[in-house]
Structure formats: C-alpha cells, structure tokens
Amino acid sequence: MTAVLRWTARIHKWLALFVGIQIVLWVAGGAMMSLLDIDRVHGDHHVAPPPVVDLGIADAIPVARAVEAAGLSGPVRSVTLMPWLGRAVYQVETYAGDSALVDAHGGERLTPISEETAIALAEEFHLGDLPAQSVAYLEAATTEYRGAPLPAWRVNFDDGDGTSLYYGAETGLLTSRRNDEWRLFDFVWMLHIMGYQDRDDFNTIWLQGFALFSLVTVFAGLLLLFIRMRRSLLVALSQAQAKPRT
Numbered sequence: 001m002t003a004v005l006r007w008t009a010r011i012h013k014w015l016a017l018f019v020g021i022q023i024v025l026w027v028a029g030g031a032m033m034s035l036l037d038i039d040r041v042h043g044d045h046h047v048a049p050p051p052v053v054d055l056g057i058a059d060a061i062p063v064a065r066a067v068e069a070a071g072l073s074g075p076v077r078s079v080t081l082m083p084w085l086g087r088a089v090y091q092v093e094t095y096a097g098d099s100a101l102v103d104a105h106g107g108e109r110l111t112p113i114s115e116e117t118a119i120a121l122a123e124e125f126h127l128g129d130l131p132a133q134s135v136a137y138l139e140a141a142t143t144e145y146r147g148a149p150l151p152a153w154r155v156n157f158d159d160g161d162g163t164s165l166y167y168g169a170e171t172g173l174l175t176s177r178r179n180d181e182w183r184l185f186d187f188v189w190m191l192h193i194m195g196y197q198d199r200d201d202f203n204t205i206w207l208q209g210f211a212l213f214s215l216v217t218v219f220a221g222l223l224l225l226f227i228r229m230r231r232s233l234l235v236a237l238s239q240a241q242a243k244p245r246t
Helices: 002-035 063-070 115-125 180-193 205-242
Strands: 076-084 087-094 099-103 134-138 152-156 164-168 174-178
Touching: 002 180, 002 205, 063 076, 063 087, 063 099, 115 134, 115 152, 115 164, 174 180
Parallel strands: none
Antiparallel strands: 076 087, 087 099, 134 152, 152 164, 164 174
C-alpha cells in the first residue's frame, strides 16, 4: 500500500502542476463569463428602435422581376420584402448563400454597397445621433470578424464601448456587432475552450488532452485521499485497541 500511495502522490502532484494553470483559467473564465451581461456583450444597449417604413406592397414590383434584377446565379431559396434605409427592398437569396438587394419599387439592384451606404446603415442602426468615427473595408477574416460574409465594411463608433458594426458589402445587411465587452468575452472564451486559432472549435486536441489529464488528476487525488483516510482510520483503531483497559 505504501508503494501505491507513493506513486499516486507523484502522479497527482505532477499532473496538478501540469494542468493547474488551465484549471484556474477554466474556473476563472467561467465565473467571468457568467458575470458579464449577455445583452451588453451583444451590444443591445446601442441598438436604435427600427424605423417605421411603409413597404407599399400594392405598388411593389413582381417578385420575378426582383429575382431577374438581382442577377444571382443558381436557384433562389427565398425572396423577402423588408425595410432598408427608409425604403422597401427585396432581399433575394440563393441556396448557395448569395444575396442581393433590389429596390421594391424602382427595380434597381442596390448591392454591392458603397462606404457611404455602409455608414448610413450603421448610423441608422446605432442608438443616438453619434456619427461614425471610422470605416474599414475587409477582404479577409479577422480575429473578431470570422465565419461571416466577405468582403465587409466595418463601421466604428466612439461611444465608450468601442462598438463596431459589420455590413456585408455584397449583401448590404448587418452581419456582426462587436464591442469591448464582446472582445473580453471572446478572449476569455478562447482561453476556456483552448481554441487559440478560430476560437469557435471546442473539440480541439488541447481541450481534450487537458480535460483528460484533469480527470486523471482528480481521480488520483480522490484515490490519495481514500488511501490516507484508510491509513489514518487503521492507525486510530490500532491505537484504540492497544490502550490498556482499566
């Protein structure tokens, strides 16, 4: 039993040293994410109420004409009539994921959008009268803009929260909302799932390996506790039996 105790203690000690920092990050990260207001992480407190737009359904062009004006290749999955920058538009989307906007009354295609249009969309969506601070055109994914349509316009606001609104250049639609609380949440999430590249894959070999080592560490600790408690109990019983009776 002494040899088992010795080896169990060694396994527990070295594994604890190896996975200890990550266990702390898991616990601390989970606590931090639970404390952050998810609505603020999503930036809901900076979203303006949607403007009321008369879609003028009776005067809208036929759907077939909108599909033709969109000029997309492949079968169409959906055509949606919706408000966009104070006007009624058709969003035409294919099964391949391509999308275009067509003016529902004039019939002209409105996408891809320009920098000025992206700014107008962002300022309409952002709560208040704060003008956009800067604009950037993205042709490749970044740390905070990933898995969304490219190219895209990033419109930044100096609103105290570092808000950035992303619009698909080809779709004319809002694709992502980011702010400083989201960036903190995303960084903690990266540490939590050990997804250091795309921050979305929680089946990484790192996470699986450290989870396994952590499980072994816990079982080694429990076994060590059991062995020591059993030994202490045996010593206590032996001492009790050895006491002289009066």
